[in-house]
Amino acid sequence: MIEVLNLKKRFKTGDEEVDAVGDISFKIEQGELVCIVGQSGSGKTTLMNLLGGLDKPTGGQIEIDGQDIAKLNDHQLIKYRANKIGFIFQSYNLIPNLSALENVMIAMETTHKPKLNRKQRAVQLLREVGIDESQMKRKPSKLSGGQQQRVAVARALANKPRLILADEPTGNLDGATGDKVFELLKSLSYKEKTTIIVVTHDNSISEKSDRVIKIKDGKIIK
Ligand SMILES: Nc1ncnc2c1ncn2[C@@H]1O[C@H](COP(=O)(O)OP(=O)(O)OP(=O)(O)O)[C@@H](O)[C@H]1O
Numbered sequence: 001m002i003e004v005l006n007l008k009k010r011f012k013t014g015d016e017e018v019d020a021v022g023d024i025s026f027k028i029e030q031g032e033l034v035c036i037v038g039q040s041g042s043g044k045t046t047l048m049n050l051l052g053g054l055d056k057p058t059g060g061q062i063e064i065d066g067q068d069i070a071k072l073n074d075h076q077l078i079k080y081r082a083n084k085i086g087f088i089f090q091s092y093n094l095i096p097n098l099s100a101l102e103n104v105m106i107a108m109e110t111t112h113k114p115k116l117n118r119k120q121r122a123v124q125l126l127r128e129v130g131i132d133e134s135q136m137k138r139k140p141s142k143l144s145g146g147q148q149q150r151v152a153v154a155r156a157l158a159n160k161p162r163l164i165l166a167d168e169p170t171g172n173l174d175g176a177t178g179d180k181v182f183e184l185l186k187s188l189s190y191k192e193k194t195t196i197i198v199v200t201h202d203n204s205i206s207e208k209s210d211r212v213i214k215i216k217d218g219k220i221i222k
Pocket residue numbers: 011012013018019020038039040041042043044045046047
């Protein structure tokens with residue numbers, strides 16, 4: 001379970017201060033699929049970065065399975081991100097000079113599993129997301145946008161994360177392909193009871209989630 005309490009993030013640039021996240025509290029049950037919606041600049045990415053341990057809050061608590069990640073040091077955060085979180089980004093963020101298969105395998109490097117096991121799991125995940133053997137060998141630039149995003153989904157699932165954070169995962173895809181990627185995420189996560197938080201501008205996607213959190217100027221309005 002995720003419990004966010006009075007979470008705040010203030011950015012300072014020069015003498016300007018922005019409360020990108022201003023006193024937010026919410027709870028998300030394990031296995032829930034939640035969409036976060038809101039206008040550009042409302043604080044969605046900032047909130048995702050805080051939940052994923054990519055950035056530190058100015059105040060408040062983020063309890064994930066009873067552990068306050070706001071209190072972790074940098075070394076502990078690296079472990080937290082690698083073992084508990086799967087990230088999916090709008091721009092896929094695959095490593096360009098690695099094949100699809102290697103992109104999934106590299107996510108498991110910190111687990112110290114033997115290479116053969118990592119390869120087997122990567123192949124299995126890629127098959128599940130609909131990437132075939134010939135596509136697995138290709139570098140990201142030789143795959144379509146939808147295929148690259150499916151590789152990114154497989155990578156996010158590699159370490160069986162408790163939480164998947166997806167920041168506009170369908171933003172660069174056409175409607176039908178975006179729906180497929182979302183359905184994939186949904187079905188894979190339900191099987192493993194993974195919590196999923198998706199930032200999206202797409203109503204057809206937020207409609208299919210368990211719950212929608214709407215934010216405006218760093219605050220929850222609905
Ligand atoms: N590193 C930073 N330094 C200073 N201000 C920042 C920083 N990151 C974000 N902000 C500001 O915080 C606010 C929230 O930004 P954020 O990126 O979270 O918005 P968003 O909801 O993800 O927007 P979009 O839909 O355009 O991606 C904005 O006003 C932004 O300018």
